[in-house]
Amino acid sequence: MKFGGTSVEDAPAIQRTIDIVKGRRDRRLRPVVVVSAMARVTDELIAAAQHAVEGRLADAVALTAALRVRHHDVAAGLVGRKLPALLADLDTLFAQLDVVLGGINAVGELTARTTDLIASFGERLSSLIVAQAFEHRGISSALVDARTCIITDDRFGRATPQPDLIAAAAQAHVLPLVQVEAVPILGGFIAATAGGITTTLGRGGSDYTAALLGRALRASAIEIWTDVNGVMTTDPRICPDATRLRSISFEQASELAYFGAKVLHPATILPAVETGVPVWVLNSRDPANEGTVITAAPPATGRALTSIAVKRRLTVLHVTSRRLLASHGFLRRVFEVLDRHGASANMLASSEVSISIALEQTEDLSSIVPDLQAFADVATEAKRALVCLVGDFQERPGVASRAMQCLREIEVGMISLGANRISMNLLLTEAEVDHAVRLLHAEFFPHNAATAAAIPDAGFAREHAMAWHLV
Ligand SMILES: Nc1ncnc2c1ncn2[C@@H]1O[C@H](COP(=O)(O)OP(=O)(O)O)[C@@H](O)[C@H]1O
Numbered sequence: 001m002k003f004g005g006t007s008v009e010d011a012p013a014i015q016r017t018i019d020i021v022k023g024r025r026d027r028r029l030r031p032v033v034v035v036s037a038m039a040r041v042t043d044e045l046i047a048a049a050q051h052a053v054e055g056r057l058a059d060a061v062a063l064t065a066a067l068r069v070r071h072h073d074v075a076a077g078l079v080g081r082k083l084p085a086l087l088a089d090l091d092t093l094f095a096q097l098d099v100v101l102g103g104i105n106a107v108g109e110l111t112a113r114t115t116d117l118i119a120s121f122g123e124r125l126s127s128l129i130v131a132q133a134f135e136h137r138g139i140s141s142a143l144v145d146a147r148t149c150i151i152t153d154d155r156f157g158r159a160t161p162q163p164d165l166i167a168a169a170a171q172a173h174v175l176p177l178v179q180v181e182a183v184p185i186l187g188g189f190i191a192a193t194a195g196g197i198t199t200t201l202g203r204g205g206s207d208y209t210a211a212l213l214g215r216a217l218r219a220s221a222i223e224i225w226t227d228v229n230g231v232m233t234t235d236p237r238i239c240p241d242a243t244r245l246r247s248i249s250f251e252q253a254s255e256l257a258y259f260g261a262k263v264l265h266p267a268t269i270l271p272a273v274e275t276g277v278p279v280w281v282l283n284s285r286d287p288a289n290e291g292t293v294i295t296a297a298p299p300a301t302g303r304a305l306t307s308i309a310v311k312r313r314l315t316v317l318h319v320t321s322r323r324l325l326a327s328h329g330f331l332r333r334v335f336e337v338l339d340r341h342g343a344s345a346n347m348l349a350s351s352e353v354s355i356s357i358a359l360e361q362t363e364d365l366s367s368i369v370p371d372l373q374a375f376a377d378v379a380t381e382a383k384r385a386l387v388c389l390v391g392d393f394q395e396r397p398g399v400a401s402r403a404m405q406c407l408r409e410i411e412v413g414m415i416s417l418g419a420n421r422i423s424m425n426l427l428l429t430e431a432e433v434d435h436a437v438r439l440l441h442a443e444f445f446p447h448n449a450a451t452a453a454a455i456p457d458a459g460f461a462r463e464h465a466m467a468w469h470l471v
């Protein structure tokens with residue numbers, strides 16, 4: 001069971017989280033709990049590191065002081081007499097954090113490795129509080145440092161998990177607790193190399209931690225508890241009339257997650273696909289809601305589209321070969337550059353002598369562009385966003401033309417269709433993307449509330465949610 005930042009953001013949220021876990025235990029299930037940092041904490045830790053490296057140590061320390069007050073306040077609402085000991089443990093972590101920030105400031109350098117160390121404090125703090133809060137509620141639990149279980153390579157910032165090492169570590173550190181009916185509590189997102197250096201799984205990576213542990217422990221379900229009723233027809237922050245999907249396939253959910261549906265980390269699905277374990281997305285503010293179940297073969301919905309995702313902060317590189325004809329080998333050279341920088345293209349369009357590539361703004365563009373300019377002309381367009389329409393494009397051939405007709409007044413910079421049977425991607429400016437999503441959502445989900453009620457329930461949802469257990 002993974003509880004995201006919003007599910008542990010304050011004392012009432014943590015109490016709701018404990019109620020949900022207790023509900024599972026009352027049904028004789030044996031949960032393992034993964035928690036994220038409290039909402040917005042990871043962003044603030046990274047901002048503090050940025051202040052420190054840019055010479056503003058006072059601003060960095062002011063941010064950590066505010067985080068300290070917030071964590072103290074949350075702890076005060078949860079643990080009764082054990083509060084002084086918990087505050088002392090929290091302060092030990094805050095003191096370590098300030099030492100690292102001081103080091104960043106002194107050296108004037110912030111590496112990916114140090115950023116991971118700084119970011120790790122969010123989950124280390126939240127898991128400490130949550131574990132104590134469980135104890136205070138009389139639920140036997142144990143804090144497990146995720147860095148002893150989630151072993152990765154040393155690709156700091158987005159490390160790659162090592163499944164065999166994770167399986168062995170989870171069997172050694174987590175399973176014995178489950179067997180004595182204690183609830184293991186781990187921070188998500190954080191990990192370590194086999195040599196013990198702190199890494200992270202990339203932003204939003206707590207979902208991935210839960211899925212990795214689920215596979216390692218052969219759990220019979222992975223539950224992602226968040227602040228919405230499940231995977232929706234689009235981001236409800238863009239379209240408040242978005243509705244919950246009762247079920248969705250691994251394949252479609254993975255596409256949505258990769259192309260920006262923040263509700264799920266893109267890698268979460270992989271361990272579940274390998275073991276065939278269902279992934280549930282559930283609302284910790286409304287635990288009675290059935291949520292969304294992600295499985296290999298969900299029931300058909302009869303809808304043309306399943307959902308619409310948005311990925312922002314993209315930059316397009318228009319790369320044109322200087323040899324106008326016979327540019328044999330040109331694409332190979334372009335991809336070699338991307339490969340060298342570990343950059344992956346979110347979207348591509350090509351002609352004989354040119355290729356347009358949408359990359360995440362965070363890629364190392366200041367190195368990629370000069371490397372391409374060694375053999376090509378490069379023009380860039382920043383502030384682009386990708387809209388990903390997910391559905392069954394093979395069964396419903398008219399979807400693409402309907403989408404384009406609907407966006408006739410919006411400039412679409414690139415289109416990608418046909419790479420698979422389940423998605424179509426459109427590239428727009430960031431300024432127009434919300435409007436475009438609202439138009440598309442109104443077109444494909446016109447009477448959303450009414451249609452949702454009319455779709456037959458997956459039927460197995462509630463029963464299935466109650467039936468999982470560790471095998
Ligand atoms: N298709 C979608 N379905 C549901 N939520 C979505 C979707 N796309 C984006 N979101 C956003 O994802 C948010 C949940 O993700 P996140 O903020 O990371 O939660 P948590 O803190 O629980 O990990 C929702 O509040 C919603 O705004």
Ligand SMILES: N[C@@H](CC(=O)OP(=O)(O)O)C(=O)O
Nearest residue numbers: 004005036042203204205206
């Ligand atoms: N705290 C990390 C990991 C995470 O998964 O968070 P959340 O579950 O709140 O998206 C982040 O902000 O990236």
